[in-house]
Amino acid sequence: MSIPVVLFDLDDTLFAHRDSVITGIGAHRRVLGGAFLAADDRAEAVRWHALEEEHYHRYLAGELTFAEQRRARARGFVEHFGVVLDDSEADAWFDAYFDEYQRAWQLHDDALPCLDALAGARFGVITNGELDFQLRKIESVGLRSRLEQVVASGEVGYAKPDPRIFNHACGLFGVASAQAAYVGDRLRTDAIGAAEAGLLGVWLDREGAASGPDLETAREAGVRVIRSLTELAAVLGY
Template identity: 35%
Template sequence: MKLWLLDLDDTLLMDHQVSEEVLNHLGQEVGVEGLPQEVRKKAEGFFQEAPFYPWAERIGHSALEALWARYSTPGLESLAEWAWPFRERVFREALQEIGGPAERARELAEAFFAERRRYPLFPEVPGFLEALRAKGSILVLLTNGVPDLQREKLFGAGLGEAFSLVLISGEVGLGKPDPRLFRMALCAFGVGPEEAVMVGDNPERDVQGALLAGLRAVWVDRGHRSKDPRYPAHLEVQDLREALALLEV
């Protein structure tokens, strides 16, 4: 494979686990259990009421990310104004649901906003990327989300210079699984779909998009998404190094 398209969240960068850890820690601080599950449920429900929800869904910006995105990208000023009342409401109603101190909702929302800014890579990622570069592969990051948050994650994880091209859905106006986003990467380097592979953890967005664009697809099972039989990947792995076999394809 000549061109490798790589997802960011929960493929290269630990995302789900970090959010769970921070929310569990905050729950312990206020003496409640089940805060991660309740915050996710409330956030997803209230997020769907937002006037920009169709846009967020199209670019793959999640409800949980809305709890810590800065929305500093020009043009997102209205989201920045919307965000703090949303966050406070999420934590207040989540705490009420599990018998916690609802009066501390703003405090917990601010704490999550601050403490969630951690960007650990999965252990195999540095070696995996180095192996690809050593073989002369072209590396492209293909990630859904709002620009300022995805770039904060990218540089926070030390991957700012790791890719020949970075395509963020919120910048280009297209999100995975739209095959046009995948084809942008192909066109940028003059590579045919038979010479490219997409590696990601989300069957519906990463694998489906790759298949629609005619690319090979690698599904990375990180343990918190179920396999989707509607979108069969060419290869299923639990460690990115297992995908290196495709270097010789």
């Protein structure tokens, strides 16, 4: 019997966030010019991604506000080039980057075919972030009409992998946790978090980067591992 409710992570699961980040920071550096442009493209993309991981998770932990984590990312990036930004300058720098990032917004190529293959399922998103911001992304890529519910940590007050956010989403659909699956690109935050809340956790390992211990951890948690969303329908019995 197929699972009736399928919930997804947003960034880097349905929405091509990291690809958009790489495109956005590259375009922003070209506008800035000078030393920013002379630096190595790959190294700077990796550095910007690391700053996002550090400061966005500080925001999720309650250490920074949403605006403060953006400023911290901007300051961390430019200090490498000997630049110091006050709050207003950091806001302006990040806004200029964000314009480029937003121009690059897109879904992963396998997102819509995956939803089409899950005919009859009810869909939702659980995302760590601010609801208004995440909805902007969802709407911009034409995904909103496909989703029955969008649950954001900034709205409910707790973030993945807290089981409450998964159970809250199941409650909105009126189903028991065992009647839902959750698909995400992070093993512990997404797939194991969902499994511990009673859902079927599915780890989307797009890069095939899973180590032997990762795969064993997933197996012990009852998590299924896929490399593409095109594999999901078969995993869920559709």
